[in-house]
Amino acid sequence: MIQLKDVSYVRLGSPDLESAESFATACLGLQIAERGKKDLYLRSDERAHTLCYSEGDPNDQTVGFEVEDEASLQEAASTLESLGHAVHAGSAPEAEQRKVTAFIGFRDPTGNHVELVVRPERSGRRYFASRDAGITGFSHIGLNSTDPARDERFWTQVCNARVSDRIGDIPLMRVNAIHHTIALVRAPKAGIQHINHQVETSDDVLRSYYFLNERRVPIVFGPGRHPTSGARFLYFKGPDGMIFEYSVGVDEIEDEATHRPRQFGFEPTSFCMWGSKPAGMALPNS
Amino acid sequence: MKNGRATPLITSVCYVRLAVSEPSASARFVSDIFGLQRVAGQDGEIAFRSDDRFRTVSLGQNSADGASVGIEVWDDRALEEIGRQLRELGFTAKEATTSECRCRYVQSALLTEDASGNRIDLVVRPTRSGRRYFPPRDAGIVEFHGVGIRTTDHLRDLSFWRALGAEVSDWVGDIAYLRIDGLHHRIALYPSKRNGLLYAAFEVEALDQIMQNSYFMQESQIRIVQGPGHEPASSQMFLHVEGPDGLIFSYVNGMAELDGKPRLARQFPLTASSLCDWGSESKDVPELSAQGR
Numbered sequence: 044m045i046q047l048k049d050v051s052y053v054r055l056g057s058p059d060l061e062s063a064e065s066f067a068t069a070c071l072g073l074q075i076a077e078r079g080k081k082d083l084y085l086r087s088d089e090r091a092h093t094l095c096y097s098e099g100d101p102n103d104q105t106v107g108f109e110v111e112d113e114a115s116l117q118e119a120a121s122t123l124e125s126l127g128h129a130v131h132a133g134s135a136p137e138a139e140q141r142k143v144t145a146f147i148g149f150r151d152p153t154g155n156h157v158e159l160v161v162r163p164e165r166s167g168r169r170y171f172a173s174r175d176a177g178i179t180g181f182s183h184i185g186l187n188s189t190d191p192a193r194d195e196r197f198w199t200q201v202c203n204a205r206v207s208d209r210i211g212d213i214p215l216m217r218v219n220a221i222h223h224t225i226a227l228v229r230a231p232k233a234g235i236q237h238i239n240h241q242v243e244t245s246d247d248v249l250r251s252y253y254f255l256n257e258r259r260v261p262i263v264f265g266p267g268r269h270p271t272s273g274a275r276f277l278y279f280k281g282p283d284g285m286i287f288e289y290s291v292g293v294d295e296i297e298d299e300a301t302h303r304p305r306q307f308g309f310e311p312t313s314f315c316m317w318g319s320k321p322a323g324m325a326l327p328n329s
Numbered sequence: 330m331k332n333g334r335a336t337p338l339i340t341s342v343c344y345v346r347l348a349v350s351e352p353s354a355s356a357r358f359v360s361d362i363f364g365l366q367r368v369a370g371q372d373g374e375i376a377f378r379s380d381d382r383f384r385t386v387s388l389g390q391n392s393a394d395g396a397s398v399g400i401e402v403w404d405d406r407a408l409e410e411i412g413r414q415l416r417e418l419g420f421t422a423k424e425a426t427t428s429e430c431r432c433r434y435v436q437s438a439l440l441t442e443d444a445s446g447n448r449i450d451l452v453v454r455p456t457r458s459g460r461r462y463f464p465p466r467d468a469g470i471v472e473f474h475g476v477g478i479r480t481t482d483h484l485r486d487l488s489f490w491r492a493l494g495a496e497v498s499d500w501v502g503d504i505a506y507l508r509i510d511g512l513h514h515r516i517a518l519y520p521s522k523r524n525g526l527l528y529a530a531f532e533v534e535a536l537d538q539i540m541q542n543s544y545f546m547q548e549s550q551i552r553i554v555q556g557p558g559h560e561p562a563s564s565q566m567f568l569h570v571e572g573p574d575g576l577i578f579s580y581v582n583g584m585a586e587l588d589g590k591p592r593l594a595r596q597f598p599l600t601a602s603s604l605c606d607w608g609s610e611s612k613d614v615p616e617l618s619a620q621g622r
Contacts, residue, residue, distance in 0.1 A: 249607040249608075
């Protein structure tokens with residue numbers, strides 16, 4: 044079984060790095076770690092980077108997960124190959140680009156581009172935000188799925204993900220104590236549906252709501268509260284249509300051995316217990 | 330707050346009596362929309378509960394003995410003492426008749442007026458209810474929390490409240506947050522061009538209910554005057570909503586508790602971020618806004 048430790052980074056293609064940078068700093072509030080000719084590295088926590096924009100096609104979207112060591116990486120590669128997934132062994136320059144010592148790339152059953160990485164770099168300097176959004180770190184992603192039941196089997200049986208809760212047939216899955224690291228979203232094609240950053244307090248969620256509204260950033264869902272994880276949230280749209288989320292107060296699963304996934308009905312109140320309705324963003328099942 | 334006494338002079342804001350043009354329309358707002366429990370009234374008044382008190386809100390047709398704010402006084406001795414002090418300061422303080430006490434559901438009372446002409450009832454032994462509070466909808470209301478009052482003479486009005494034992498916790502411009510118990514404030518005085526009640530605030534369980542009520546109001550097409558917001562001075566979250574006759578009712582939660590040690594009132598500038606540090610603004614109610622009052 045492939046042991047995922049944590050989500051590590053997201054890589055996004057973008058035709059316009061300048062707009063990506065101005066959104067990431069002036070609106071989202073991340074710190075610029077490094078500005079290359081064709082790459083923009085952004086920090087959100089103690090890691091050297093958690094988001095990277097590369098000049099290119101916005102459909103190129105990759106999520107990286109950390110695994111224990113190189114042996115686990117080799118083991119993962121042979122597991123995936125035996126299941127018929129084409130595995131790309133990362134070259135040294137590619138690994139350098141990702142600030143990791145080694146990695147492999149593959150596609151999940153929906154076709155999402157996933158990378159498994161070893162020893163992603165940390166930064167000696169603490170994270171210093173470009174605006175006071177209260178970000179404490181990159182935390183999870185929403186991942187498109189053309190067949191949630193099939194993909195749930197992939198993430199829970201080939202990998203070590205566990206289902207924390209389900210809304211309809213949509214699983215919220217964890218790879219550590221945090222309620223979810225991967226939220227599957229029913230969609231017609233592969234892609235990252237949203238990128239989550241945790242913030243310090245619910246004050247930060249509300250403050251950002253007014254702040255982003257004033258700057259005409261489209262708020263697509265929230266402010267709201269998920270009854271599943273308990274998190275207070277705000278979803279808004281960034282460059283190339285990518286959706287970003289701030290949230291706070293995601294539950295931890297206290298007892299790994301005895302936790303049973305709860306079933307929520309597929310209805311608006313299962314996504315927001317406060318009563319907000321998505322606008323300009325599809326609910327995961329539609 | 331105790332003015333050297335062993336017990337405080339006043340202990341709570343215990344009711345608001347409101348004079349409205351159409352009591353039945355206002356009553357629908359207060360119960361069906363805002364979520365207070367309607368109970369039997371008397372003498373044509375419509376009464377509501379919000380907690381274990383017998384009633385905390387009543388609506389009457391516009392009349393001479395119309396609107397007032399009820400302040401609970403410790404006992405009759407404290408009432409006498411306050412009456413003496415207010416008269417010395419030149420305020421009127423009239424002993425309530427039996428029928429005036431009866432329609433206020435209290436045992437004894439002094440009917441007073443601050444310098445702006447706001448009627449303040451100082452009452453002893455307001456009635457409690459044996460039955461628990463049972464609201465018409467799940468708005469999460471815990472209790473009647475306090476009031477915002479408009480003032481046309483904030484210095485004189487402040488001396489009125491100080492005679493009652495209230496102390497200023499903080500200032501935003503000349504807006505004064507007044508403390509009468511362990512909480513940051515129960516009464517706030519807002520400089521204005523006129524007198525009257527600015528808002529009646531009801532505490533809800535948590536942020537969840539502030540937000541749920543905010544979406545409920547949007548869906549019910551009720552005007553949100555300001556919020557969801559957060560007062561930095563008191564760290565209280567709020568949602569001010571408007572009913573008929575421009576009546577403002579508020580949901581609040583999270584007000585700072587003070588430790589009772591002597592404390593200097595802090596001065597905040599009269600800016601939007603002093604009134605709400607989340608970023609909400611009041612467009613149409615000048616007293617709640619940083620501009621133009």
